Structure formats: C-alpha cells, structure tokens
Amino acid sequence: MxxxxxxxxxxxxxxxxxxxxxxxxxxxxxxxxxxxxxxxxxxxxxxxxxxxxxKSLDGGSWARRAGTLHVVDIRKWHYAYMAILFVDFIAQMAFLSFVSEELGHFEFYLRLTWAISASCMVLYVLDMGLRLLSLRGAMLQSFAAILDFVVVVALLVCLYFRYYSLHGVFWWTMASFILTALHIVVKPKTRMFSKKFHKFRAGFEKIHISVGSVRASLYKxxxxxxxxxxxxERKLTQIAGNADGDISRxxxxxxxxxxxxxxxxxxxxxxxxxxxxxxxASTYSYGAVDVVTSTLRHWSGQTCDLLMVVVVVCVNASINPVQALLLNLLADQAFLPSSKMDQDTALVYGVAGLLALCIPFALGDAMIGYVEMDILGSKMISKATAQLQGDVLHTILSQPTSFFATRSDGDLNNLFGSDLARVNGLWQAVFWNLINPLVSILFGFGYLLYAQPPLGLLAFAFAFVLVTSGPQGYAAKQSKAFGSQNAYVASDFANAIACQKPTLLIKFRSVVDTLKSAQFRKDFWSGIVQIYVESAMYVFVAVMTTSLAIQVRQGKLTSGQFFAFVTMLARVSSPVTILG
Structure with a gap:
C-alpha cells in the first residue's frame, strides 16, 4: 500500500x-x-x-526533531524525571505539613524547600523546551501536552512569588504543591502522546493512503x-468517496x-x-471512563432506582464528616468541667454521645446492604444484563453466514458465558470500587477542606496522585491479559468438547500453561499495587497526624479538632485505598 x-x-x-x-x-x-x-x-x-x-523542505530537520523527542521519551530520562518530580512533591508536602502560615521560625526550611524546587525546575524547563522544539505545533493535538505546558509555566510563576512574596509564601507553596501533583499525573500521558511521533509522520505531517493501493492489496x-x-471494492469506493484518489486514516x-x-x-x-x-494485531482494554459510561447507559432506563442509589451513597458518605464534627464538639466541650456540671456528669454525657454515633453507622451499612442486594443485584444489574443479552443475540442473529463460518462454537459460547459474567463484575465494581469510595472521599476531604483548608488541600492532592499514578496501569494490563487468556482457554475447552480441534490434550495443556503464567503476573502486580497504595496512604496519615499533633502543641488546634481530623483521615484512607 x-x-x-x-x-x-x-x-x-x-x-x-x-x-x-x-x-x-x-x-x-x-x-x-x-x-x-x-x-x-x-x-x-x-x-x-x-x-x-x-526542495523547499529540510530533509534532515524532522529527523533531528524526532531524535530529540526520542531522547526525552526514553525510559531512563522519563523515570529519572518522575523521581525528581516526586522528590519535589514530597519536599513541598513536608514543608506544608509541619509549618504554619506564620513563617518566622521556619526561614531555613523555607529556603531549603525553595532551593529544591528551583533545582528541579531546571529539569522541568529543559524537558519542556526540548518537547516544544521537537513537536512545535503538534503539541496542540493533545490536551495532556497543552496542560503539561501550562502547568510548567504556572510552576515557574509560583516559584517566582515564593521567593519575592514572603507574606503569601505559604499559599504560593500550596499552589505549587497542587500543580506538582497535577504535573505527576499529566507527565506520563504527555510522554505517551509524543511517543507516537517516534515511528510515523515524517516531518510530523499527515499520512495519505492511495485508494488504488488498497484495492490492489485485496488481490494478494x-x-x-x-x-x-x-x-x-465497492465498499472501498463508497467509504473513500473516490475510486483513484486518497483515503483518510x-x-x-x-x-x-x-x-x-x-x-x-x-x-x-x-x-x-x-x-x-x-x-x-494487538488488543486494548476498556478504561475506567468506558466502563462507567457503559454502566450508566445501561442503567439510564431505571431512573428511580439509580436516584435511590445516589441518595444512599451520599447519606452513607456524610456519616464520617458528621462523626468527626461530633467528636470535635464532645472532646472540646462535653469533657470540660463547669460550674453547672461536675466532671463525672460531663463524662456520662460524652460517652453517651460517642455511643449514639453508632446509630447512623448501622443505618448507613443497612442502606448500603439493601442497595447491594435488592436494587443493584435484583433490579438494576439483572435488568441491564437481560437487555444486554437480548442486544447481543439480536446482533449475532443479524450477521451473515460468513460470520458463523469464521467463528468457532467456543467463541460464540463465551459471549453468553464468561464475557457477560465479566461485564456483570465490572458493573458491580463501578459501584463498590469507584462510585462509593469516590463519594466518600469527596465528602470526607470536603469536610477537611472546610474545617482545615491546608490539611484538606494536602489530602486531596496526595490522594489524587496516589490513585492516578504508580504501577496501576501495568497491573491493569496484566489483569486484562489474564481475562483474555482465560476466555481463550474457555473457548478452546468448548471446542475440545465439540471435537473441533485435533491433538486436543497437547494443545489444551499448552493453553493452560499460558493461562497459569498470565494468572501469576496478574496476582503479582495486583499485590504490588495493593502494597503501594496501602503503604503510601499509611505513611501520609502518619505524617499528617504528626503535623496535627505539633499544631496542637503550638496552640493552633484544640484537642477536639485533633481527634476529629485524625478520625476523618483514618476513615477516608480506606476508600482511597479501594479507589487506588
């Protein structure tokens, strides 16, 4: 062609x-x-x-640009860049955690944090400059690349004001911290975009394909x-809109x-x-956005049940902030002796208030259980599955005879067996592993943002980095590979039962060995992700607890606020781990 x-x-x-x-x-x-x-x-x-x-084009210009782009996209450069970026992120988080807005006693740490960020900024600017020289106008084709450029410029602005605006340096550092978190998330996506230009688009121009060459290749x-x-040939002419010209990608x-x-x-x-x-040929798995949109599309016909699910999730997520607020009031007021109440009586009221908090927790768990068993299990998912089965059956029956001639019995059986079972699992995961923890995080960190803005911003930024970076992407690929291999084994087994395959035992043994390897990789990387997320969140909660204790010692917070914030962090760390 x-x-x-x-x-x-x-x-x-x-x-x-x-x-x-x-x-x-x-x-x-x-x-x-x-x-x-x-x-x-x-x-x-x-x-x-x-x-x-x-003759008017520089033949070696695009090659030099592609070579420069390749340098900034190689693994050594990228992972060294991400390591330095993460060091900058941790340094800013530590500074913001242990200092207050009055920075009179923290001048040394202020200078140290600024020096670390300034040193890292040299690498940020160098990397972005090389990308701009290489991609030029092609940068505008990717939202991630544009956002990455805007973030680097904003980091430069924050770095300037962190040096010259000492009165607002705390909040300029906070803005820089949030932008650094966004930079950690966006940078890998920018690299994935620019890697596309390593192998095609000479001079970064569009590729045009001859219709005649496509037609000629059919005869081969x-x-x-x-x-x-x-x-x-007729279909090709209709799709291309011409018989001898070019066809777009x-x-x-x-x-x-x-x-x-x-x-x-x-x-x-x-x-x-x-x-x-x-x-x-290679396969590509659906992402989280595809799964969520598919789920909501299949549930769109059940508006009342979907609305009830949303209400129950929001009510359950609001219990943690209410508990933190009540714990703050109890610790600061109920346990304090007064002229009208002796200390023993105050203790009784305080303990009664803490025990009363068990009621909303029990109600929230009961509502979540009802949603899982009755609404999600019996109504929404069952109806959506029945609709999906009908759609799949209608699609298959409308196919021409050639469709069935090129597919085995095992492949078709998988559609109504393991494939639909995996779709059911994804729909349930949208509720338990995405919507429920996400709403809990929003409510919990929203309360922290209202009660203690610096702590809330730190928690939001750290959780954002935790659930969108790390080995989750590679682990997802291994999980997808296991699912594909499992479906292939099921198809091969069905074909073996139908006696459609020769040398069944030898072939099936090799297929099962491949599945065993895929399952090991899937379980191994799932464990790595779990260790990464849980360990990182535990360290973050420990650091924030230490920071809050220091603020209590300095008189910035009361003991009730300390207990409330620590409880809130502990409660929200669980849904963050699930989401990660």
Missing part, C-alpha cells in the same frame, strides 16, 4: 496505525499495524490545490472469493473493520491484515 507524506525526505519509515474492530469472540479491540514502507517523495507532491516542493490475499473482492480504519467480515475461514485475523498492510 502506498503512503504519501508532505515531507520531501527520502527515508525508510515505520508507520503505526490503530483502529477499532470486533474479533471472533465478539469483543471490541483496537488493532495496531506496524508497517515498513519506503517513503520516497517525488520532487513535488500535489494535494488538492496545494503543491509542496521537496489467498483464498479470497472473487465476489467478496468485488464487494469490498479514519476512513481506512472503517474499511479494514468491514473487510474482516470477508476474510477467508482458514486465515486468522493477523494473517489477513498482514496481507493488507503487514499489520501486527
């Missing part, structure tokens, strides 16, 4: 293109093709009314029926997804795509 580029450089170039399609087992995947082509640009290339001469596929080729992806339906029975997906463009 011919590829044209606006760059005039004569180079060998590897193009990578991704697109969404449906595999044999009915799951949505994203295919990524890796193509080695010879980008030999002519003296002049015409696109519409615009002609770009190759062995086993293709003549009628199928003619049908695909999104339209090419649409055509390739359609072409898979007509692949020969004896030809696998990877082999079929390799004849078109030497594609290397």
């Amino acid at each position: 011919a590829i044209r580029t606006l760059s005039g450089a004569n180079v060998h170039h590897a193009a990578v293109i991704t697109f969404s399609l449906t595999t044999k087992d009915g799951r949505s995947v994203v295919m990524a093709d890796s193509v080695k082509v010879n980008l030999q640009a002519p003296e002049a290339t015409t696109y519409g009314a615009t002609t770009v001469s190759s 596929i062995p086993g293709m029926a003549a009628d199928d080729i003619l049908t695909l 999104p339209k090419l992806m649409t055509f390739l997804e359609l072409a898979l339906v007509y692949r020969p029975k004896e030809c696998s997906v990877s082999e079929f795509l390799s004849y078109l463009r030497d594609l290397d």
Whole structure:
C-alpha cells in the first residue's frame, strides 16, 4: 500500500496505525499495524490545490526533531524525571505539613524547600523546551501536552512569588504543591502522546493512503472469493468517496473493520491484515471512563432506582464528616468541667454521645446492604444484563453466514458465558470500587477542606496522585491479559468438547500453561499495587497526624479538632485505598 507524506525526505519509515474492530469472540479491540514502507517523495507532491516542493523542505530537520523527542521519551530520562518530580512533591508536602502560615521560625526550611524546587525546575524547563522544539505545533493535538505546558509555566510563576512574596509564601507553596501533583499525573500521558511521533509522520505531517493501493492489496490475499473482492471494492469506493484518489486514516480504519467480515475461514485475523498492510494485531482494554459510561447507559432506563442509589451513597458518605464534627464538639466541650456540671456528669454525657454515633453507622451499612442486594443485584444489574443479552443475540442473529463460518462454537459460547459474567463484575465494581469510595472521599476531604483548608488541600492532592499514578496501569494490563487468556482457554475447552480441534490434550495443556503464567503476573502486580497504595496512604496519615499533633502543641488546634481530623483521615484512607 502506498503512503504519501508532505515531507520531501527520502527515508525508510515505520508507520503505526490503530483502529477499532470486533474479533471472533465478539469483543471490541483496537488493532495496531506496524508497517515498513519506503517513503520516497517525488520532487513535488500535489494535494488538492496545494503543491509542496521537496526542495523547499529540510530533509534532515524532522529527523533531528524526532531524535530529540526520542531522547526525552526514553525510559531512563522519563523515570529519572518522575523521581525528581516526586522528590519535589514530597519536599513541598513536608514543608506544608509541619509549618504554619506564620513563617518566622521556619526561614531555613523555607529556603531549603525553595532551593529544591528551583533545582528541579531546571529539569522541568529543559524537558519542556526540548518537547516544544521537537513537536512545535503538534503539541496542540493533545490536551495532556497543552496542560503539561501550562502547568510548567504556572510552576515557574509560583516559584517566582515564593521567593519575592514572603507574606503569601505559604499559599504560593500550596499552589505549587497542587500543580506538582497535577504535573505527576499529566507527565506520563504527555510522554505517551509524543511517543507516537517516534515511528510515523515524517516531518510530523499527515499520512495519505492511495485508494488504488488498497484495492490492489485485496488481490494478494489467498483464498479470497472473487465476489467478496468485488464487494469490498465497492465498499472501498463508497467509504473513500473516490475510486483513484486518497483515503483518510479514519476512513481506512472503517474499511479494514468491514473487510474482516470477508476474510477467508482458514486465515486468522493477523494473517489477513498482514496481507493488507503487514499489520501486527494487538488488543486494548476498556478504561475506567468506558466502563462507567457503559454502566450508566445501561442503567439510564431505571431512573428511580439509580436516584435511590445516589441518595444512599451520599447519606452513607456524610456519616464520617458528621462523626468527626461530633467528636470535635464532645472532646472540646462535653469533657470540660463547669460550674453547672461536675466532671463525672460531663463524662456520662460524652460517652453517651460517642455511643449514639453508632446509630447512623448501622443505618448507613443497612442502606448500603439493601442497595447491594435488592436494587443493584435484583433490579438494576439483572435488568441491564437481560437487555444486554437480548442486544447481543439480536446482533449475532443479524450477521451473515460468513460470520458463523469464521467463528468457532467456543467463541460464540463465551459471549453468553464468561464475557457477560465479566461485564456483570465490572458493573458491580463501578459501584463498590469507584462510585462509593469516590463519594466518600469527596465528602470526607470536603469536610477537611472546610474545617482545615491546608490539611484538606494536602489530602486531596496526595490522594489524587496516589490513585492516578504508580504501577496501576501495568497491573491493569496484566489483569486484562489474564481475562483474555482465560476466555481463550474457555473457548478452546468448548471446542475440545465439540471435537473441533485435533491433538486436543497437547494443545489444551499448552493453553493452560499460558493461562497459569498470565494468572501469576496478574496476582503479582495486583499485590504490588495493593502494597503501594496501602503503604503510601499509611505513611501520609502518619505524617499528617504528626503535623496535627505539633499544631496542637503550638496552640493552633484544640484537642477536639485533633481527634476529629485524625478520625476523618483514618476513615477516608480506606476508600482511597479501594479507589487506588
């Protein structure tokens, strides 16, 4: 397949293109093709009314820019950058935790923290400058890259005012701390975006694909029926909108997804795509946003039940702030002797008040249990599952005969077995592992933000970094690989029962061995994530407790506020761990 580029450089170039399609087992995947082509640009290339001469372009300019971009995206540079960024984050958090807004006694720590941030800023500016020189206008294609640039500029502004505005240095440091947390989250996404330019888009220009070359590649596929080729040619002309011109990348992806339906029975997906463009197929799992939107879409027809779930979750999440508030009042007032009440009587009232707090906790747990068993289990999820089963059945029955000819019994059985079971598990996880802890975090940290703004901001920023960074992404990939391999084993087992596979025992043993390895990686990295999140949150709560104790010693807080804030941190650390 011919590829044209606006760059005039004569180079060998590897193009990578991704697109969404449906595999044999009915799951949505994203295919990524890796193509080695010879980008030999002519003296002049015409696109519409615009002609770009190759002589007017610097043939080595884009190569130097891509080389510079590769340097700032290699693992050693990236992880060293993230380590330095994390040191800056921890230094600012420690400074904000143990000092107050009156900084008269903390001049040394103020200078030390500013020096650490200024040293780290040199690396931030160098990295961003190299990215700007390399990507130039391509930076505008990614929201993460734009946000990363804005964050670095804002950090520079905060660093300036932290040095020259001593009266507001505490809050300028707080703003810098929050921006550093955002920088930790955004930086990996910026790197993932810029890595796309390492392998394709010579000169960072758009790739244009010849319709004629796509049509010619159809005749190279062995086993293709003549009628199928003619049908695909007509579809290609309809999708591209022309017979001999160029086809855009999104339209090419649409055509390739359609072409898979007509692949020969004896030809696998990877082999079929390799004849078109030497594609290397790989899968891509849904993210949290896809799962949540899918869940809410299936629950949208049950408005009353969904509203009740939201109310119950909010009521349950509000119990922790109420407990912290009452504990503050009890510790500061109920236990103090007065002229009208002796100390023993005050103690009785205080203990009674603490015991009374058990009532809202019991009611909250009861409501959550009712939501889980009756609303979520019996109504919402069951109805959504029934609707999904009907939709899947309707989709399968409307497929042409070629669809069933290219899929085994095990693949189709998986759709109504393990696939739907995993969807059910995801829907329940949206409630227990996302919505419920997220609302609890918002209510809990919201109370801290209202009662003690510096503590609330520190907690929000730290939790934000904890649940959006670290090894969670790699662990999720291992979990996805295990789920895919498990589905493959189930499909192979069903095919073995149907006697559709030769040498069943040997093949099935090798498949199970692969599943065993995938399960080990999944469990191992899940454990790593759990250790990382729980340990980090425990350390944070310990540091904040120490900070609060120092403030009580200095007379900044009362003992009741200390107990209330410590209780609130302990209560909210659990949903943060679940969410992480």
